[in-house]
Amino acid sequence: MPISAPRLVVEGLSAGYGAVRALEDVTLSLEPGETVALLGTSGNGKSTLINAIMGLVRPRAGAVYLEEDGRRTALAGSRTEAIADLGLALVPEGRRLFPKLTVEENLLLGAYRGAARALRVDRIAECFDAFPVLKDRRRQLAGNMSGGEQQMLALARALMSAPRILLVDEPSVGLAPILVARMIDTIAAVKERYRLSVLMAEQNFHQAVRIADRGYVLVHGRIEFEGRTANELRNSELVRTYYLGT
Amino acid sequence: MFDLLANAIVAGLLLGGFYAAVTVGLSIAFGFLDIVNIAHPGFIMLGAFAAWFANDQWGIDPIVAGVLFTPIFFVAGAIVYRVYHVSFERRGDAGLRGLAFFFGVLFLTEVVLLLLFSADYRGVDMPYLETMIGAGPVAVPLRMVVPFLVSLAMFAVLQLAFNRTFLGRAIRAVSQDQLALRLMAANPVRVKEIAFGIAVATASVAGALLLTIAPIDPSMGRDYIGRVFAIAVLGGLGSLTGTLLAAITLGVAESLTATFYGPSWSPAVAFGALLIALVVRPSGLLGR
Numbered sequence: 001m002p003i004s005a006p007r008l009v010v011e012g013l014s015a016g017y018g019a020v021r022a023l024e025d026v027t028l029s030l031e032p033g034e035t036v037a038l039l040g041t042s043g044n045g046k047s048t049l050i051n052a053i054m055g056l057v058r059p060r061a062g063a064v065y066l067e068e069d070g071r072r073t074a075l076a077g078s079r080t081e082a083i084a085d086l087g088l089a090l091v092p093e094g095r096r097l098f099p100k101l102t103v104e105e106n107l108l109l110g111a112y113r114g115a116a117r118a119l120r121v122d123r124i125a126e127c128f129d130a131f132p133v134l135k136d137r138r139r140q141l142a143g144n145m146s147g148g149e150q151q152m153l154a155l156a157r158a159l160m161s162a163p164r165i166l167l168v169d170e171p172s173v174g175l176a177p178i179l180v181a182r183m184i185d186t187i188a189a190v191k192e193r194y195r196l197s198v199l200m201a202e203q204n205f206h207q208a209v210r211i212a213d214r215g216y217v218l219v220h221g222r223i224e225f226e227g228r229t230a231n232e233l234r235n236s237e238l239v240r241t242y243y244l245g246t
Numbered sequence: 247m248f249d250l251l252a253n254a255i256v257a258g259l260l261l262g263g264f265y266a267a268v269t270v271g272l273s274i275a276f277g278f279l280d281i282v283n284i285a286h287p288g289f290i291m292l293g294a295f296a297a298w299f300a301n302d303q304w305g306i307d308p309i310v311a312g313v314l315f316t317p318i319f320f321v322a323g324a325i326v327y328r329v330y331h332v333s334f335e336r337r338g339d340a341g342l343r344g345l346a347f348f349f350g351v352l353f354l355t356e357v358v359l360l361l362l363f364s365a366d367y368r369g370v371d372m373p374y375l376e377t378m379i380g381a382g383p384v385a386v387p388l389r390m391v392v393p394f395l396v397s398l399a400m401f402a403v404l405q406l407a408f409n410r411t412f413l414g415r416a417i418r419a420v421s422q423d424q425l426a427l428r429l430m431a432a433n434p435v436r437v438k439e440i441a442f443g444i445a446v447a448t449a450s451v452a453g454a455l456l457l458t459i460a461p462i463d464p465s466m467g468r469d470y471i472g473r474v475f476a477i478a479v480l481g482g483l484g485s486l487t488g489t490l491l492a493a494i495t496l497g498v499a500e501s502l503t504a505t506f507y508g509p510s511w512s513p514a515v516a517f518g519a520l521l522i523a524l525v526v527r528p529s530g531l532l533g534r
């Protein structure tokens with residue numbers, strides 16, 4: 001089965017907050033079926049980049065577009081809900097669940113977008129298969145779940161929208177080490193299952209590189225290194241000295 | 247004694263059902279949307295006079311008229327929300343200024359009704375409403391039973407809409423995390439606009455029920471402000487079932503007080519009970 005995801009392209013993107021320049025001239029791409037890691041320590045602009053792709057942060061310059069069958073759809077300037085409607089799903093930093101709705105209601109809200117509604121019954125069954133704890137807790141309020149369960153729910157909710165491109169912002173934050181490895185494996189598994197393209201921001205270099213096909217390293221809002229393979233990332237001088245601090 | 251008690255309880259249940267219809271629009275606005283719509287009783291009076299007018303002019307049953315007018319009230323509610331959103335909510339000014347806005351809307355509805363209909367009492371004369379039904383020692387007029395049943399039906403419809411539809415779930419989520427809702431491809435302003443339209447549409451039905459139960463005058467809405475807020479808060483914000491339970495509790499409390507201590511005591515005792523309940527359980531009966 002061919003991968004039908006569009007290509008995601010970011011070109012010359014700059015963004016900031018007031019006087020803070022958070023992104024400077026960032027250019028990158030996410031090809032259909034790829035898992036790309038967005039690496040960088042805290043405060044280097046990973047979330048800003050992901051949020052700019054989703055229309056949550058307004059870029060100051062540059063372009064974001066989808067490319068499919070030779071057609072380009074510009075995203076920069078569109079509303080977040082319109083971008084989500086195109087099949088981009090984000091597992092946001094901090095999870096952003098609806099705490100006073102049940103697990104099941106959170107999942108069903110994931111399927112809000114037109115193209116996902118008809119698929120909701122199958123998708124929810126698949127989510128319950130992949131995350132049995134969500135099935136056991138489906139009538140529980142999302143706000144009462146543990147951190148690890150909430151992260152699974154946030155991922156499952158994003159999958160409910162039948163996305164073609166999945167953006168994940170630091171899935172490892174706040175999880176116990178054993179859960180981090182499991183979460184990263186799960187992302188790799190759902191990527192295979194649904195034939196997604198995945199762009200994953202992560203501080204945890206070793207975990208991210210396990211599943212990434214390639215990656216970018218952000219330093220002070222600029223792409224300082226592009227690893228065309230996971231090994232290139234592992235062997236990079238910059239990653240060793242600057243990013244891993246060894 | 248037993249007969250008196252039984253009648254008071256049944257009358258209170260029916261009254262409570264009606265109170266639930268009057269409150270539900272506020273519960274939606276306040277509980278789901280964080281909009282303190284003190285103008286809601288004003289919308290209810292508009293609904294009551296619209297139903298009266300339809301009955302007076304065309305002889306339509308007031309409750310049928312109340313249901314038929316819901317689309318108009320829905321649109322009016324959506325417009326009021328747009329104005330509120332553009333003028334206050336979007337600028338982060340929703341608190342006190344928003345309250346003043348809705349107070350102004352309440353005042354406006356009252357003035358418009360006074361100009362159109364004067365301060366006279368208006369009622370409807372539908373003979374079937376006087377029929378008494380009952381069992382054993384209990385007897386109640388259809389005037390009370392019909393509004394109770396209509397209110398329950400309205401709750402059933404709303405409950406289904408809010409719990410079983412995509413839009414309904416989005417309405418319940420919108421005050422929890424707007425950013426997350428946008429990530430689900432839903433536009434929060436649009437969602438709130440529709441929800442507020444629904445809230446105001448319930449006033450069309452509730453107004454018709456009010457007219458069915460007793461004659462109306464334009465300033466009557468004010469009598470309901472305190473009661474409606476007490477019920478919404480006691481029920482637990484964000485829970486329609488809680489609203490229904492709280493309304494029925496208040497109805498029964500008022501009815502018992504009126505029967506055994508006299509009608510002038512009923513507001514005081516009922517509110518006393520509400521205050522105590524809130525001290526014991528601040529999140530309301532079914533609040534989360």
Ligand SMILES: Nc1ncnc2c1ncn2[C@@H]1O[C@H](COP(=O)(O)OP(=O)(O)OP(=O)(O)O)[C@@H](O)[C@H]1O
Pocket residue numbers: 017020021022040041042043044045046047048049093170203
């Ligand atoms: N809302 C905001 N207002 C002002 N400055 C911000 C805001 N959000 C981020 N920044 C600044 O922008 C820069 C990039 O932040 P960003 O959140 O994108 O980093 P990050 O790589 O995601 O960090 P982390 O790994 O801690 O999540 C930082 O200097 C940060 O302080």
Ligand SMILES: [Mg+2]
Pocket residue numbers: 046047048093169170
């Ligand atoms: Mg971040």
